[in-house]
Amino acid sequence: MEKMKGVLEKIPEQIRRLLIVIAVIITGVVTVRYFILPSSLTDRRFHRESTVQRETAKNIVFAGASVCGACHADQAAKKKIGYHKTLSCETCHGPAQVHIENPATKPTAPRGREFCVFCHAFDPSRPTGFPQINPVLHNPIKACVTCHHPHDPVPSETPRECSACHAQIASIKTVSPHALIGCTSCHTVPAKHKITPRSVKPTKPETREFCGKCHGKESDRKDAPKIDLATHGERFLCWECHYPHRPERM
Amino acid sequence: MDRRKFLKNAIWFIPAAGLFRRFLKDAYAKPGNGRYDPNHHLYGMGIDIDKCIGCGLCIEACKKENNVPKEPFFCRTWVERYVIRKDGSVTVESIEAQKGKPRAKPEETDILRSFFVPKLCNQCANPPCVQVCPVGATFPTEDGVVLVDSKRCIGCRYCIQACPYGARYLHPETRTADKCTFCYHRVVKGLLPACVEVCPTQARVFGDLKSMASRLVRFTRMNKIHVLKPHLNTEPKVYYADLDGEVR
Numbered sequence: 001m002e003k004m005k006g007v008l009e010k011i012p013e014q015i016r017r018l019l020i021v022i023a024v025i026i027t028g029v030v031t032v033r034y035f036i037l038p039s040s041l042t043d044r045r046f047h048r049e050s051t052v053q054r055e056t057a058k059n060i061v062f063a064g065a066s067v068c069g070a071c072h073a074d075q076a077a078k079k080k081i082g083y084h085k086t087l088s089c090e091t092c093h094g095p096a097q098v099h100i101e102n103p104a105t106k107p108t109a110p111r112g113r114e115f116c117v118f119c120h121a122f123d124p125s126r127p128t129g130f131p132q133i134n135p136v137l138h139n140p141i142k143a144c145v146t147c148h149h150p151h152d153p154v155p156s157e158t159p160r161e162c163s164a165c166h167a168q169i170a171s172i173k174t175v176s177p178h179a180l181i182g183c184t185s186c187h188t189v190p191a192k193h194k195i196t197p198r199s200v201k202p203t204k205p206e207t208r209e210f211c212g213k214c215h216g217k218e219s220d221r222k223d224a225p226k227i228d229l230a231t232h233g234e235r236f237l238c239w240e241c242h243y244p245h246r247p248e249r250m
Numbered sequence: 251m252d253r254r255k256f257l258k259n260a261i262w263f264i265p266a267a268g269l270f271r272r273f274l275k276d277a278y279a280k281p282g283n284g285r286y287d288p289n290h291h292l293y294g295m296g297i298d299i300d301k302c303i304g305c306g307l308c309i310e311a312c313k314k315e316n317n318v319p320k321e322p323f324f325c326r327t328w329v330e331r332y333v334i335r336k337d338g339s340v341t342v343e344s345i346e347a348q349k350g351k352p353r354a355k356p357e358e359t360d361i362l363r364s365f366f367v368p369k370l371c372n373q374c375a376n377p378p379c380v381q382v383c384p385v386g387a388t389f390p391t392e393d394g395v396v397l398v399d400s401k402r403c404i405g406c407r408y409c410i411q412a413c414p415y416g417a418r419y420l421h422p423e424t425r426t427a428d429k430c431t432f433c434y435h436r437v438v439k440g441l442l443p444a445c446v447e448v449c450p451t452q453a454r455v456f457g458d459l460k461s462m463a464s465r466l467v468r469f470t471r472m473n474k475i476h477v478l479k480p481h482l483n484t485e486p487k488v489y490y491a492d493l494d495g496e497v498r
Contacts, residue, residue: 032382035403044386045388047386047402048389048391048397048399049399049400050399051389051397051398051399051400051402052288052398052403052434054390054400054401055397055431055434055435056434056435057435058316058434059434060435060436060441060442060446061314061315061444062311062314062315062436062441062448063446064441064442064449065442076328084450086451086452087450088447088448090311090447090448091307091447091448091449091450094288094314095314095315112495118305118306118307119303119305119307119450123303123304124361124364125304125331125364125365125366126273126303126304126331126360126366127300127301127302130303149315151415180398229352
């Protein structure tokens with residue numbers, strides 16, 4: 001005790017007073033923090049609980065795969081056995097919670113060529129064996145749904161008539177404005193051509209008037225570019241300048 | 251009432267009161283039973299890289315479900331295309347950032363391997379973002395999801411810097427940090443997260459790690475599982491099957 005007193009005596013007066021002040025401050029802070037403040041003020045559970053509640057209360061946009069079949073049983077049954085069985089309805093039709101609450105608001109139904117290629121356009125990074133097509137060459141302009149039923153897609157049987165032998169012409173034609181015109185619109189193919197292709201040949205158009213049926217000024221076809229047969233290159237046949245399987249776009 | 255009668259009645263009354271109390275307890279407990287208890291769940295996601303076709307529908311669905319800005323810069327989930335060339339060079343690009351532009355597809359001849367890797371918040375069990383938050387605005391819930399309290403967040407971006415997976419972004423409207431929540435508002439109601447819902451090839455598998463019957467537990471049992479950056483000891487809850495060594 002005497003020794004302790006000696007140590008205290010050695011500390012200068014002003015430091016001793018300072019120590020007392022510091023001790024008072026520390027005790028003050030500790031009592032306020034741990035005894036006076038209610039624990040709910042420092043407890044994190046409450047603000048966490050409110051965050052969880054706020055998060056839980058958010059709106060649901062996608063209704064989930066199991067509900068659509070209740071009303072659309074036909075489509076659900078069809079889809080269940082097809083190649084698209086792993087797809088949820090909302091993958092293609094978009095979020096449908098609004099549609100459930102109010103059936104008058106319809107979800108989207110993609111009909112064009114833009115949507116299917118998200119998955120089915122060729123991409124070297126896609127897993128091998130996943131069905132992919134080249135959207136430029138694969139029946140251009142036509143909508144996918146004309147050949148493939150989206151609820152039960154099957155690899156469609158390609159009509160390979162002329163293209164079985166004339167593949168080069170066929171593939172050039174698919175990217176041309178003439179893509180949707182069948183071979184037989186311009187060529188008359190005798191049945192024997194398929195048996196003896198070299199001796200019996202299909203016909204070819206012979207006159208300028210044949211092209212004029214679509215491209216002449218008087219023609220009523222809306223989508224074909226028009227020329228005046230009398231003044232447009234009257235000394236030449238059409239195919240001497242324009243290649244009919246891939247005519248240039250105007 | 252004499253003492254004898256009182257004691258006799260008490261013999262009956264005490265056990266009867268006990269029973270009555272028990273009935274009362276049962277009656278009140280019943281509505282509570284159907285309520286969601288976060289302690290009984292632990293959510294995780296499995297990703298089957300071999301199944302991802304990089305269609306980007308998950309990104310779009312996530313943006314619709316969670317009000318994420320449409321610009322490709324903001325994503326709660328995104329898909330990376332890895333291209334490993336024969337000379338050993340690796341390119342990684344987000345397919346979302348390329349959207350609208352003509353896709354620069356790699357030349358087929360010099361590809362060694364190429365695949366898509368969907369990414370999202372890994373909902374770490376040891377989340378670095380929670381450690382660095384100066385205001386305690388981000389925290390893990392009992393069911394294993396890391397949430398952000400947008401009312402407490404001050405938008406200091408510490409967590410965005412700290413996340414080793416780059417899963418966070420600053421929401422331009424609220425000016426607070428935002429990230430994948432596994433669609434918390436959906437999963438507590440028994441629905442799947444939006445990205446899992448729309449995935450056409452089921453490359454994403456969502457489930458409860460505490461339930462042996464869940465699809466995720468089966469997925470982790472049937473596949474060889476990796477997590478991203480395991481050396482950081484963040485203990486992610488997003489499990490990748492067939493993860494390539496080049497993926498970081």
